[in-house]
Amino acid sequence: MNRRRRLERRTEMKATQPLQRRTRLVQPGRCCDKKAYATEAAAQAALNRIAMLSDADKRPQHAYKCGHGWWHLTSLRGPSPSTDIPRRIRTLVMERDGYACFCCGNPLTGQPHSLQHRRARGMGGSSDPLIHSPANLILLAGSGITGCHGRVEQRGAADNLAGYWLRSGQDPAATLVLHWKLGLVELDHEGAVSPVGRAA
Numbered sequence: 001m002n003r004r005r006r007l008e009r010r011t012e013m014k015a016t017q018p019l020q021r022r023t024r025l026v027q028p029g030r031c032c033d034k035k036a037y038a039t040e041a042a043a044q045a046a047l048n049r050i051a052m053l054s055d056a057d058k059r060p061q062h063a064y065k066c067g068h069g070w071w072h073l074t075s076l077r078g079p080s081p082s083t084d085i086p087r088r089i090r091t092l093v094m095e096r097d098g099y100a101c102f103c104c105g106n107p108l109t110g111q112p113h114s115l116q117h118r119r120a121r122g123m124g125g126s127s128d129p130l131i132h133s134p135a136n137l138i139l140l141a142g143s144g145i146t147g148c149h150g151r152v153e154q155r156g157a158a159d160n161l162a163g164y165w166l167r168s169g170q171d172p173a174a175t176l177v178l179h180w181k182l183g184l185v186e187l188d189h190e191g192a193v194s195p196v197g198r199a200a
Helices: 041-053 087-096 148-150 157-161
Strands: 029-031 034-036 062-065 071-074 113-117 136-141 177-179 181-188 193-197
Touching: 034 062, 034 071, 041 062, 087 113, 087 136, 113 148, 136 148
Parallel strands: none
Antiparallel strands: 029 034, 062 071, 113 136, 177 181, 181 193
8 A cells, every 4th residue: 555645845935025225326426417327238238228118319429437436318409519529629629738738747548548627617518608618728648537527527726727727717718728738728629739938
């Protein structure tokens, strides 16, 4: 006679619990007066979510990395002219500065670099048409948190005396700035550099 073995539960059943996310999603911060994402993947994930909720002609179309190292979303119509430097001006300033850091002279081709607004544009941008003037822009190594640009963004007194950053009342075209090779120079709104003397 076959005996049936009684199956016994050897492990105690536990009440089911909802799965918990072990890694937190990157929370968007604020930079350039816009939502900011720490990684490209986080920005792309946000784009995918928005694509399911918004009309195609109103939603952002792609992600881009700003000079501070954060990722933002923008539409195909292009970035806001009040917060982003026009391509023509960007090219003019980079050519004027010889594709080298205005402060230290290091060549920047293929290296991290960004344009510094000597007189700050503010978190919400600026309606001043001269905010993106070549007189107000210099090419620096690094981003707003690294390299020469990161140092200048700390707003030290020595960098203010050198003209790398200006207070709100200072005119970029009338305030001399220290070039790594030419010494003190004057920058004009047309993109020209006029040496006026060398640093002692």
